[in-house]
Structures are given as structure tokens and as C-alpha cells.
Amino acid sequence: MQRAYRKKGDNSHVLQAADLACERGGRTLFLGLSFALSGGELLRIAGPNGSGKTSLLRILCGLLSPSAGVVRWKGTPVHSLKEEYARQLVYLGHAPAVKDDLTAAENLSIACSLAGLPASEAAVRAALERYGLPGKDQPVRKLSQGQRRRAALARLLLCEALPLWLLDEPFAALDAAAVELTRGLILGQVARGAAVIYTTHQADGLKESRVVNLDAAAA
Amino acid sequence: MLAAARCIVYRDLLLAMRRRSDVATALLFFVIVASLFPLGVGAEPNLLRSIAPGVIWVAALLSSMLSLGRLFAADYADGTLEQILLGAAPLGVVVAAKALAHWLVSGMPLVLIAPVLALQYDLPGSLYGVLALSLLLGTPVLSLIGAIGAALTLGLRGGGVLLSLLVLPLYVPVLIMGAGSVDMAAAGLAPDGQYLLLAALLVVAAAFAPWAIAAALRISAE
Numbered sequence: 001m002q003r004a005y006r007k008k009g010d011n012s013h014v015l016q017a018a019d020l021a022c023e024r025g026g027r028t029l030f031l032g033l034s035f036a037l038s039g040g041e042l043l044r045i046a047g048p049n050g051s052g053k054t055s056l057l058r059i060l061c062g063l064l065s066p067s068a069g070v071v072r073w074k075g076t077p078v079h080s081l082k083e084e085y086a087r088q089l090v091y092l093g094h095a096p097a098v099k100d101d102l103t104a105a106e107n108l109s110i111a112c113s114l115a116g117l118p119a120s121e122a123a124v125r126a127a128l129e130r131y132g133l134p135g136k137d138q139p140v141r142k143l144s145q146g147q148r149r150r151a152a153l154a155r156l157l158l159c160e161a162l163p164l165w166l167l168d169e170p171f172a173a174l175d176a177a178a179v180e181l182t183r184g185l186i187l188g189q190v191a192r193g194a195a196v197i198y199t200t201h202q203a204d205g206l207k208e209s210r211v212v213n214l215d216a217a218a219a
Numbered sequence: 220m221l222a223a224a225r226c227i228v229y230r231d232l233l234l235a236m237r238r239r240s241d242v243a244t245a246l247l248f249f250v251i252v253a254s255l256f257p258l259g260v261g262a263e264p265n266l267l268r269s270i271a272p273g274v275i276w277v278a279a280l281l282s283s284m285l286s287l288g289r290l291f292a293a294d295y296a297d298g299t300l301e302q303i304l305l306g307a308a309p310l311g312v313v314v315a316a317k318a319l320a321h322w323l324v325s326g327m328p329l330v331l332i333a334p335v336l337a338l339q340y341d342l343p344g345s346l347y348g349v350l351a352l353s354l355l356l357g358t359p360v361l362s363l364i365g366a367i368g369a370a371l372t373l374g375l376r377g378g379g380v381l382l383s384l385l386v387l388p389l390y391v392p393v394l395i396m397g398a399g400s401v402d403m404a405a406a407g408l409a410p411d412g413q414y415l416l417l418a419a420l421l422v423v424a425a426a427f428a429p430w431a432i433a434a435a436l437r438i439s440a441e
Contacts, residue, residue, distance in 0.1 A: 063301055064441050086305045095298025099230075101237035111299075113226040116307025139237070 012038050014163060014195055015060070020069035022055050029055055030214050033069070039163060039193045042186065042206060046199075047214030053199040054094055054168055056214065060197065061091040061166050073164075087116050089164040096152040100141040104133050104151040107140060112158050119158045127157035131178065149173045156185050165189060167198040223308030224316035231320030241289065246328050249282035253336045264341045271340035272350065272401035278336075279329050279354060279397075280361065280390050286325045287365040287386070288379050290317065291436065295373055304440055310433040318359075318366045318428070326358030342405075349404040356417040357397040363428035364389050370435035393420060 013036040020033040029052030037043055045053045058064040060071055062078045062085060071078045078085045098107040105124050112119040119127075128134070131150040133143075140148055153170060165186070171179050183206060186196050235242050256274045257267055294300035306313055333354055334347040342350070368386035372378035400413035 061305060063304060083307060083309055087307045089305070091301070091305055093298050093301050095296075095301075097298035097302050099234060099297060099299060101234055102230075106233070110226060110230050111302055114223055114303060114306040114308075114313075116223070118222065 016072040023067040044209035051214040090159040091166040127154040165196040227316040252278040272398040276398040283361040290369040311429040314432040315429040322362040353397045353400040363424040373439035
């Protein structure tokens with residue numbers, strides 16, 4: 001806790017979580033959680049089911065307000081930055097966030113426009129092809145669960161300019177090839193100097209990860 | 220900022236195109252409700268003429284209500300709402316665009332089809348324009364106010380019923396002005412005052428509702 005406050009003015013950290021607490025449905029998920037992340041760092045959030053991994057990611061991206069504590073982006077609390085902070089990050093949540101009635105390409109290009117990074121049709125097509133979804137003009141409804149995840153993850157290829165990635169279970173429902181590709185993207189992004197935070201249940205997380213264990217921070 | 224608003228309108232219209240049955244349901248509901256009254260109260264022309272504005276307006280309120288439940292619920296369920304909340308543009312602009320798309324899909328068709336319904340109530344031709352104009356000014360207010368309710372009841376069990384209880388009382392001023400304008404024109408008076416009040420409601424709703432919707436969405440999505 002103290003450590004986080006001392007680092008307040010330290011500019012080498014892009015993202016700081018200070019003394020976070022989260023309470024959901026009357027149950028305290030974690031208390032006094034503090035960590036800081038610099039550009040080029042990879043952080044894994046670990047913990048069993050229901051330990052608050054998703055809630056922590058949602059707090060970090062500003063969708064959820066913590067019951068105590070503050071998240072700072074380059075020294076400024078994120079709740080006062082609002083969409084200025086949202087422009088710095090990509091958050092891929094539990095749900096694939098694709099509309100069933102649109103094609104993968106339409107989903108991707110709309111998601112990019114809303115995030116303020118309009119992508120050309122060619123770039124969208126190339127990103128989908130790399131994720132093994134060739135320009136099939138069929139609605140996402142007809143794709144399998146894994147293909148939906150791929151359609152959602154293809155967004156990462158178009159968000160390489162963003163300094164913060166927050167990924168909730170990026171490897172869920174993917175086959176080996178797609179896991180390998182996603183892993184490569186994450187490592188590439190870290191090498192580019194961005195900060196990446198992710199959760200996973202798979203034992204073989206990325207070896208380079210630092211780990212925040214929510215079990216230890218439980219009340 | 221405008222790019223994001225355009226993108227949302229495009230997206231919602233595209234989704235409505237892909238799910239045409241949803242749009243048709245609300246429109247058919249409007250037509251059927253408005254058609255039931257002449258069957259129920261009998262074909263007395265004077266009676267029909269006098270109840271027409273109120274009945275058509277109430278049918279418009281209910282039909283606009285019908286599609287509100289889906290306004291944010293579908294996006295909430297598949298996770299796209301989170302991405303909208305994390306968008307690059309201010310949330311108020313984005314939700315205003317969503318309300319606009321809702322009006323284009325569920326409000327504007329009512330404006331276009333209302334004169335046809337007026338026919339079965341034997342309204343004089345001079346009133347068709349008044350009815351359409353009052354709906355044109357009033358239905359966007361319904362979409363804006365309704366979106367506040369839809370955002371507040373997002374993710375609640377039995378949200379649909381709660382939404383009606385929350386929103387229908389707020390529709391009352393629009394109903395009074397809207398139906399009143401047609402009544403005034405039928406009595407041979409100029410309905411300008413009612414138009415201006417409807418327009419004022421629209422301006423106030425357009426100015427303040429987006430921020431209320433945005434605040435409600437942020438709370439509901441937590």
C-alpha cells in the first residue's frame with residue numbers, strides 16, 4: 001500500500017493501481033490491492049474462479065468504479081480522464097462483443113471506428129485473414145464459438161498503436177494455432193513498449209509475465 | 220466525434236435491416252392497435268373523428284415503447300455496450316446517435332403511416348398534415364425520454380414492465396400537445412402554439428436527455 005503512494009510522482013509507470021478494493025453483491029473480492037505497470041511490461045492477473053479477475057480488469061479500464069482506491073494513468077486518476085483514457089486502451093472482455101447479425105468484417109470495422117481508430121477495408125480484411133477468417137460474408141451468428149473469439153481478437157491487429165491492452169481470457173475457446181498467434185501478438189506488443197494486462201486459466205501463461213494474485217489480496 | 224455518431228447510426232440501421240421482423244412488429248402493432256378502435260366503438264363517423272387524434276397518438280406511444288426494451292439490452296448482452304462505453308467519442312454524443320437511430324427505425328415510419336390510419340377515422344384531409352407534423356415533432360421526444368428509461372432499467376429482471384411504468388407518465392406532455400394540436404386544427408384554430416410547445420419539448424429533450432442516458436448507462440453497466 002505504502003509503496004504505491006510513494007510512486008505517485010514516478011513517471012516511468014504508465015498505469016498505477018493504488019489500494020484498490022472491490023465489492024460485488026455484498027462480498028469483498030479484494031482489498032488493498034496496489035501495483036504499478038510501466039510500458040513494455042506484461043502482467044497476468046491470477047486467481048481462482050470468482051476471485052474478481054474480470055472485475056479488476058473492468059476497474060482498470062474504467063467501466064467499474066472501485067469501492068476504494070484509485071487507478072491512475074500517467075499520474076492522473078482515470079475517472080477524471082474519461083474518454084481521453086479510453087482512447088489509450090483496448091479492452092477485450094469476457095463476451096466477444098460482436099453483433100450476431102453483422103459479418104466479422106462489419107463488426108471489426110465498426111469496433112475500430114468507435115474506438116477512434118478507423119481502419120480501411122483492406123486492413124480489416126488482412127486482420128481477419130491472419131486470424132483465419134477469410135472474407136466470408138456471412139453473419140457472425142453462423143460462426144463457431146472459437147471463430148467468434150477469433151473475430152474479436154482480430155481487433156488487436158488493428159490496435160497496435162495503443163499503449164495499453166486489457167485482455168480478459170484471451171486464450172479461451174481458441175485452438176492451438178490461434179493461441180500461438182495471440183501469444184505472439186501480446187509479446188510483440190510488449191516488445192513495442194506497450195503495457196499488457198491479461199487473465200488466463202491456462203497453466204501455460206506467458207513466461208515473461210509478472211503476476212498479481214488475487215487470492216493473496218482477498219479479504 | 221461526428222464520425223462515431225455516424226458510425227452508431229449506420230450500425231443500428233444496418234442491424235435493423237438485418238432484423239426487419241423486429242421493425243415490422245412495432246409498426247404492425249401501431250397499425251393494429253389503431254385499427255381496433257373503429258371496430259370496437261362502432262362506425263359512428265362523428266365519434267371516430269373526435270377520438271382519432273388521441274387514439275393514434277396513444278398507439279404511437281405504445282408502439283414506440285415496444286422497441287425501447289431492445290435499445291440497449293441487446294448490446295448489453297453481447298458485450299458491445301462495454302465497447303461503446305469505452306469509445307473514443309463522448310458517451311452523450313454516442314447515445315444521442317442511438318436515440319436518433321431508434322427514432323429513424325421506430326418513430327419515422329409512424330409519421331409516414333399515420334395519415335393512412337387517419338383515413339379509417341374519416342379525418343378531413345386538411346388534418347393529415349397536422350397529424351403527421353405533430354408526430355414528426357413528438358416521436359423524437361419519445362425516443363429520447365424512452366432511452367433514459369431503457370438505460371435505467373438495463374439488466375433488471377422484469378425491466379420491460381418497469382420501463383413502461385417509468386416512461387409512460389413522462390410521455391404524457393407529448394401526448395397532450397400532440398393530440399391537442401390535431402384537435403385544435405379540427406376545431407378550426409391554428410395549432411401553432413402546440414407545435415411550438417412540442418418543438419420546445421424536443422429541444423429540451425435533445426439537449427439534456429443524452430447526458431441523462433449516458434449517466435444512467437454508466438451506472439447500469441457497472
